[in-house]
Amino acid sequence: MIEVLKLLIIPGIFFLFSLALFYQWLDRKFYARLQNRYGPLHTGRQGILQPFADFLKLLAKEDIEPKAVDKYIFRGVPILFLTISITALFLIPMSGIEAFTHFEGDLIFILFIMSLVAILAFLGGWCSTNRFSTIGGLRAAVQTLGFEVPLAIAFIGPAILAQSLSITEIVRWQAENNLWAIALNPLGFGIAIIALLAELEKIPFDIPEAETEIVAGWQTEYSGRKLALLRFSFDLELIMAAALITALFLGGPTGPISVFPGIIWFLIKATIVVLILSNLRALFARFRIDQMVSGSWKYLVPLAILQIIVLQLILG
Amino acid sequence: MAMESELLRHLGKKPATIVYPFEKWEPIDAFRGKVEFDMAKCIGCGICIHDCPAFALEMVGKGLTCDMKWYPSRCIYCGQCVESCPRNAIVQTHEWNLSDSQSVEDAGKSSERWILFKRPKSE
């Protein structure tokens, strides 16, 4: 019974969904304030209900399916996106040192889920049989070639410290040794943030859905309910990225004052990561796909390998 | 990275947006708004009608007893009629919120609204 409550409420589906909408609001508000404008303002107090209103509006819109698309893939992509993102979220500890479910090697499982997300983006673009969607889908696939390897290598750093490939164990190691992994892994933290920006398709890496070049990239043909689910799963991916960084580098849901429950610490740290990601979103222009992939292999991968070497030298 | 300090500086500034209609916005003195006729001065010469680029003025009647009709939806608020009038009978006020259909007097049966400026009855 307690398990079912945990699944549904905290740290389960209700908590995750409201957190997704809250982070979308926070991201938009912070981005707008950096640009000297208001952001969402009128729906609810300071626009806090705006993401929810957008979601409801999209659900109510007409869901147009062009005749030439591959029907089953087209319909399946948004649903799979949503379910995969939620599956990944259950593996990350949010309310205590132990995640809702954990097993040895779930870090690799999360990396696998990120590749699946990229494949889904490619499939979504490919089955839409629209020129712009095809280009967007191809760009999504090529972008995966760029960010996956540095991301994986950056994640291995904390795993080496904790001698385990389970996120729960990494958080437990950081709590027991009272040491955040970022202290020994600063370069890995930076590379993980940059590579996660590419995974979330945010500026400067929003190349697959570049608005001014290819209309909406691989999401061009989606509308109505499917688009609502897609956008919602992007917010869930934002939580996944913030929660991963918090758990692997910033010590997870633990803090110096043990009176507060772990979830408060988790929220504080994840919010700071979301604000960092918003700030980086406002700071740069968009890269070209060839610049992104070549830059990633020329700079990110060697730096990530260097970080691992330095870590090994420190440890032993 | 070059703009980071500028970005963070803006967190403390008030946003540059006027939250209309909750914040007031008043037009400046030089503003070119609604056209108004002072029919006591009008002599019915018709130069304003000849010069209007948008064909937004019409004379009802003739000469010194005429009334003037103005079409707010055709007018481009350029102010040429103000300059052309030899008796300075036309002014441009500061009224800019003209899209309310309630404030139009004498709305005709056709779908295009006009405003009729009547000559005051002389004793």
Next chain:
Amino acid sequence: MSESTYTVPIGPQHPALKEPENFTLTVDGEEIIDVKIRLGYVHRGGEKAFESRTYVQNMYLIERVCGICAMAHQLCYVNNIESMMEIEVPPRAHYIRTIVAELERIHSHLLWLGVAAHEIGFDTLFMYVWRDREISLDLMEEITGNRVLHAANTLGGVRRDLSTDIISKLRKGSKIIRERAEYYKKIGLTEKTILKRAAGVGILPYKDAVELCAVGPTTRASGVKKDVRKFDPYSAYDEIPFDLITYDSCDVAARIYVRVDETIESTKIIDYAISHLPSGPIGVKAPRSVPPGEGVSLLEAPRGEDIHYCKSNGTDKPERYKVRAPTLGNWASMARMLIGGYVADVPITLAAIDPCMSCTDRMTFVDANSDKTWTWSLERLRKHAKKFYGR
């Protein structure tokens, strides 16, 4: 083409284009092999409308050829008609015209800078630049009464005078704009992501710029020293010293620097004009009809060289009025710039010539086999439209 190529249509509806035009790109992966440009989506029949309105009414219609360079088109028209009427405009009016024209140049260049930043995905710069552009719009509203489509000129002078209040506001505003423009130049030179998207992109060599008759900042960014304000001065430009800005790198980054530098030069021109403003009347009375003859006038609009031609037959309506807007001169160079680049560079290359499609659309018939050209009259056009739409 072979099977490995692919056609991508950019336009007529596309987020990269602010106005509709059609570019059919033949691409191989991400590289562009061929471009077919098709214009004419916003042809409005303006030149026909000029012929049925008087010269006074046309002053306002000519403004609406382009919303952003409205003052430039109106000034070119007024210069044209005044030279045909052979009337002398007082010097104070010349200076006021120069001040408003330079304010419009600042407004247009800042607008362009924001739009270019948006095309490469840099929304923050877009928001900042458009906030600073509001200063120039508010100044123009103080002087003329309207933020765009100012109608500051009249045949024989200007319509409103500058009071001392407005002059002090102009000084303050021009100082703020100059500081912000210098900051944006620093950003354009040092921000790596902008340089990565703009440097080396959309190359137009010096030889091609001269051969294809490119105009405006596009050609000045390829090193060609061409500016109508220098070789055929009008208004007060022969009395005000300013620099002709050219850069040599022939790419989109050079076009950014040319425009930002021109903004800074415009603020200096405004400062000089304010401090040397002659006193006197602001206009002379102009006759209603124009003596028969022809007139041509050139002007440096923010986008390049603007040419107007007028033929009058002695009445108060022109017989023929032709407008060659600056962007029409840049389309041939556009094809040269796009081929060989990437699809991702198309929006920024298109935006870099500062296209104003509404200015460019003209319609004429050309028979490619027999080299014959002709135009249609209004009745013929109406008949064709009725038949085409089946009404």
